[in-house]
Amino acid sequence: MTLLEVVLPTPAIGLFSYAWLLIALPALSAAVLLLAGRTADRWGHLLGAVTPLISFAIGLILFIQLLARDEAFRAVGVQLYDWISAGQWHIGMGLLIDQLSIVFVLLITGVGGIIHIYSIGYMAQDDRRRRFFGYLNLFVAAMLLLVLADNYLALFVGWEGVGLASYLLIGFWQHKPAAATAAKKAFVVNRVGDMGMSLAIMLMLASFGSSAFVDVNAGASNLDPATATILGLLLLLGACGKSAQVPLQSWLLDAMEGPTPVSALIHAATMVTAGVYLVTRSYAVFAQSEAASTAVVIVGAVTLLVGAWIGCAKDDIKKVLAGSTMSQIGYMMLAAGIGPAGYAYAIFHLLTHGFFKANMFLGAGSVMHAMNDDVNMRHYGGLSKLMPITFYTFAAGYLAIIGFPFFAGYYSKDHIIEVAFKSNLIAGLAALIGAGVTAFYMTRLMLMTFVGSRRRWPQGVHPHESPPIMTVPLIVLGLGSAFSGILLNGWIAGWLDPAVGAEPAVGEAPGLLHFSAVGLLTLGVVAIGVMIAVRIFGPRHKVTTEQPASRSLVVHAGRNDLYGDVINETIFMRPGQRLTAGLLRLEDDGIDGTVNGTAAAIGGISAWLRRAQNGFVRSYALTMVVGAALVGTVLILGRLG
């Protein structure tokens, strides 16, 4: 794991100097859609869907131009303007277009564009559709800023922007209390991560005097191990919040309250992967700190098992997919924590995951549409014949995620498991077991949804295939799930290595037909998982429409999200509530009591003193005489002295 020299970005020429259009176009579209009002209702969704595709086109051209360049010149810096100029701090707003950011751009705009088109059909019945596209475009703009920024502070602007967009979109159906609460929860938990991110940026500014990637990467080797570890842990905290890793994972399952395209775009393909992007960008810092890297690995390993566990116990199709997302990002984190050897595979898995998870979410949306927006898989069954396109595309995603040979996930996940085993036995075992559990619950999902009898359907449900506006994107993504692995496998590592500071020699491309020992072992574990699922949920077994009670602690834990909410409540929320209640009492009784008590005391004293005014002239005269005597005494004593 040797580090390359830090690559200095070349100045922008040609279309690169217009790279800011990538961000500006969706932002402008969002502004138009949100400000135009109801007049834009008729064409708003079209504008909203077209804009990411334009950005995709620009991104594609930039990507081709980068491909044509020599490896040493593939990082392009675009200086936009001086942003903060205060005292000794001069922070500019600029873009860095290199190998890492351009693949993210393509993912965001490409998959995002497809999901935008899907949303035209999915949200056709909603009269706030224009606003939905406004928020989606806002999200795309913020996410692009996040991945294109050339310094951490600008990245943080995009970071916060996607958090805002996530809040707006999760709570899109704001009349539902559950949705509003879920949006708040997502925002609050993200805030904890944002706190870590802010502290990391402050530490960078203090240590390096700048938060630009080039400066941090250059200065990282001069950091003492303690500072590097703290910096790495803070960045990890930020990443955990955004990527729903343990301990900040509780918001992701609740976020499924939002419309399905939102779940597909934000909570599967892009926003939740921002954490992985952050860790990858900060490779120089993590390279300096063994402890921080290990922490990343641990977080990734734990999360992949936690996500898989939860996914097994849920009956809500979207929550199963959410648990799956949590688990897959755990894989990515695991790979990223391993170091330069793993970064490329983490990003590889991120890209393929973007395809197959978005694919499956959109397929779930299609199924929900057919079943009158019912999410309970126990009410599904036997949909494969009625919704063939949905079924086959979903199957493509399913095969990709379990790692069926030649599908996307096979290549990306296998690389991760191999690298994990090379680095640490326990990490490798965790990844392996995770693969088996993934196979189990995904097979369970497929069986419960598409296979079996139809008698579990509730009354009045007439499932049918979705309209083309929804099925065409499904097909595109399904093809991506199937073939993206093959397309990217040989090339991705070599492409990304310079950007993540690894020697090109590490990323030598294994062949497409390469079967290693680990690979075969993985296939075996996957097969076992599939078979267990078929035994329990197969066509011959009766799936009940009501969730069966279980005394098993494992099942109970899975159904309750591994008590994540309970833990959060007990450790943070209740003490926090008690603290605020105590402070409130301190203020009411203590401070207010002191102030009011002083006032009351003065009032009481004055009421007591008032009695001296008894209305009798003779009492007043007595007071006068005594007063005169006192004044006289003072005067005389003054004269004497």
Place this chain on the structure above:
Amino acid sequence: MSPTYYVVLSAILFTIGAAGFLIRRNAIVAFMCVELMLNASNLALVTFSRMHGTLDGQIAAFFVMVVAAAEVVVGLAIIVTIFRTRRSASVDDASLLKF
């Protein structure tokens, strides 16, 4: 005759007048105590006039008498008016200006 004796006598009379005002409840008697105090201060003024060798003290005493006369006129008229309406000449009965 040393002026000290006169002045001491004046002080004693003044004190008696002040004490009387504090003790007596009848409005007219209280007023008389005020007159006693004024007279005591007149005595002091005349004594000091003799001490300094000028007549200004006597002039002051003269003016005190004039003002005392005016004061008595108005004060007794007030007492009479109050007596007419309230049938009481006690100072303690007019005690409404209290808390």
Place this chain on the structure above:
Amino acid sequence: MIPLVTAAAFAFWLLAPVMILGALGMILARKPVHSALCLAAVMISLAVQYAAQDAPFLFAVQIIVYTGAILMLFLFVLMLVGVDVADSLVETIKGQRPLAALAGVGFGALLVFALGNAIVGEPLGLDGANSEHGGNIQGVAALIFNRYVFAFEATSALLITAAVGAMVLAHRERLAKKRSQTDLVNDRMRRYAESGQHPGPLPTPGVFARHNAVDTPALLPDGSTSDLSVSATLRARGTVLDSRELVQPVDQTVEAITPPETEDER
């Protein structure tokens, strides 16, 4: 012979106890009239002190104005209010008496101490000032009308204001129409018509050679006394004289001088 004691000293030491006793009497007397008289004694003694201190003008003014006018005014008002009204001894305000005594003693001590210290050196005496204009009165007048003329004019305005104020305060609004002679006669006739009360004036008291004051009742033609001729107050007090007694010596005398009715046919 060297006088062992001057007139002024004699006057002072004689009258100082009188004044103090008078002042104490004034504040301690139960009946207000007694208080007023004690104050009169104090004021006159003060006038003597003024005279002893070469202030003859003030001596005169004190007696005429202060004692003679102001104190008499006090007495008139006392009579108006009620001479018999005596203050009760019970003190209604808590702690007033002890505090008043304490305050009085303290204040007195302060005054004595302060004023005692103010006297330094021998008195200059008023011989020079009194003879400057040829007498005390002329000297006082010279000061009043020269240096203090403005104060003098102001006090005159004050006196006028006081007089007007007294008139305003004592004024009583007539709430009913003033009863004229006509109304009185009508009332009298009505009373005569209704109850037979005699409409004429009451009979005057009896006039006798020895006594014709208001307490002698008149004699009616038939020799009986008329109760209406003396005031009801005197009757209530029982100080009405017996007219019969007054008549009796006359009867006796008439009897005595009447020649006897003898055999006067000779």
